[in-house]
Amino acid sequence: MLRIGYIGLGIMGKSIARNFLKAGFPVVVHNRSRGAVDELVAEGAQAATTPAEVAAQVDIIFTNLPDSPDVEKVALGPQGVIEGAHSGLIFVDNSTIKPATARLIAKKLAEVGVAALDAPVSGGDVGARNATLTIMVGGESSAVEKVMPVFEAMGKKITHIGEAGTGQVAKAANQIMVAAQMVAMGELLVFAQKAGADPRKVVEAIRAGAAQCWALDIKPPRLFAGNRKPGFKAYMQAKDLNIVVETAREYGIALPSLALDAQLYNAAIQMGLAEMDNSAIIGVLEQMANISLKEYPEE
Numbered sequence: 181m182l183r184i185g186y187i188g189l190g191i192m193g194k195s196i197a198r199n200f201l202k203a204g205f206p207v208v209v210h211n212r213s214r215g216a217v218d219e220l221v222a223e224g225a226q227a228a229t230t231p232a233e234v235a236a237q238v239d240i241i242f243t244n245l246p247d248s249p250d251v252e253k254v255a256l257g258p259q260g261v262i263e264g265a266h267s268g269l270i271f272v273d274n275s276t277i278k279p280a281t282a283r284l285i286a287k288k289l290a291e292v293g294v295a296a297l298d299a300p301v302s303g304g305d306v307g308a309r310n311a312t313l314t315i316m317v318g319g320e321s322s323a324v325e326k327v328m329p330v331f332e333a334m335g336k337k338i339t340h341i342g343e344a345g346t347g348q349v350a351k352a353a354n355q356i357m358v359a360a361q362m363v364a365m366g367e368l369l370v371f372a373q374k375a376g377a378d379p380r381k382v383v384e385a386i387r388a389g390a391a392q393c394w395a396l397d398i399k400p401p402r403l404f405a406g407n408r409k410p411g412f413k414a415y416m417q418a419k420d421l422n423i424v425v426e427t428a429r430e431y432g433i434a435l436p437s438l439a440l441d442a443q444l445y446n447a448a449i450q451m452g453l454a455e456m457d458n459s460a461i462i463g464v465l466e467q468m469a470n471i472s473l474k475e476y477p478e479e
Contacts, residue, residue, distance in 0.1 A: 181205060184330060185234035185241035187254055188275070189216035191410065192301070193244035195308035196274065196334045201225060203333035210234050231255075235264025240327055241271055247419055248277040255285045255296075265292040270323050272297045272330075276420050279318075279345040279352070279427055286319065286344035295323035298344060300351035301335065302358075304412045306398075312336045316354070318347030352427060355420040358458070359441040361395035362417070366462035369403070370469045380404060380476060399459040406475040408453075408460040415454035417461075418445035 182205060186197040189211040197220055200207050207225045210233070211217050217227050228234040231254045235241050241261055245251050251273055255261045261271055271294055273282065282298035289296045297319035307313040313335035317324055324340045331338045341350045368391075372382040383400045386392075402408070421442035428435050444464050451467070453460045466472055 182240055182330060183208065183238040185209070185228070185238035186244070187211070187231055187234060187242065188244035189220065190244065190246075191305050191413075192308040193274070194220065195305065196242070196244065196301075196313075197225065198223065199308075199311045199334050200330065203330075205330065205333070208234050208237050230259040230264075231261045232259045232264035235261045235269060235271075236266065237264075239268065239270065240330060241269065242274055243272075244274040246275070246416070248281040248423070251275050251277050252281055252285060256288050262289060262292060262294070265289070265294050267293055269294045270297065270327055271295070272299050272327060274299055274301050276300045276351050276355070276416075276423065277348060278423050279348040280430070282318065282348045283345040295320055296344065297323055297327060298347040299327075299331070300347055302351065302354050303335070305410070307335070314354075315339070316341055316347045316350035318342060318349070319344050349427075352420070352424045355417070356424060356435070356438050356441075358395075359417060359421055359445065360437065361393050362399075362458050362461050363441050363444060363465075365395045365399060365459065366465045369400070369462060369473055370465045370471060373474060374469055374471050379473065395459070399457075402457070403459060403462065403473060404476045406477065408456045408463075410455065411457035411459070413454065414445060414448050414456050414458050414460050417458040418442070418449055418454075421445055 184200050184205045185208045187210045194216045201224050208228050209217055209220050209225045210228045221227050286296035299315050299317045301313040301315050303313040311334050314337040315335040317340045341347050369379045372379040387396050425442050448461055448464050453463050
């Protein structure tokens with residue numbers, strides 16, 4: 181049985197590690213704060229004090245961390261994964277980071293005989309809990325094949341995109357669409373209400389037509405109930421969009437709509453919405469329209 185390590189036990193990471201335990205894999209965990217570690221240890225995981233210690237004990241080590249510098253430090257820094265490297269170890273990053281950083285980590289780990297996969301995920305906290313995540317993978321085919329049984333314990337759609345970094349390119353593309361959906365959803369709800377229509381009825385109508393999308397299927401009921409708790413935090417959405425902006429600049433790509441969405445999310449951070457759900461971008465639009473979305477508490 182493959183031994184699995186997991187570093188970064190946030191909203192999604194803890195659920196993913198728990199699903200590995202449920203699938204029967206031995207799991208070693210590490211996190212900066214101890215609460216999530218203790219929770220998983222009580223469910224059968226083992227604790228480790230450093231990324232190097234995790235790496236030394238496992239066949240596959242996963243990370244799920246906030247941003248590119250965090251992953252680079254955990255993978256390559258002092259007491260990092262690279263210091264626990266051993267023959268056959270595979271490094272898998274579930275974070276959303278710069279494609280360039282993913283390629284750098286893969287190159288450095290390859291020098292010590294460790295295969296690296298960038299495998300960002302989509303599906304939010306619900307997908308993480310239910311093991312229905314979409315997983316976009318960059319890296320060597322042989323490593324993807326070895327990790328596949330573990331991927332299948334955390335997600336339903338696993339796609340090998342190509343070489344190192346391409347998983348992150350796919351995730352960046354995903355975030356372009358997610359942000360566009362969240363902003364468009366916020367705009368249509370504000371528009372409907374201010375123009376005199378019941379936004380609930382509007383959503384009910386347009387979900388049956390060409391506007392149907394994941395955002396309209398999942399988010400409006402929570403917003404109508406006054407629930408803007410994450411989910412996927414607004415500051416993480418802003419971070420992901422800034423990654424897209426920087427990567428687009430590297431390749432000379434013009435993304436005018438994405439640039440505006442990134443500005444709106446950065447404005448949300450300035451407004452104090454950082455810890456709210458990414459659908460809370462509607463708060464920026466509400467302020468601009470000088471209204472508040474009506475709440476319809478669930479019965």
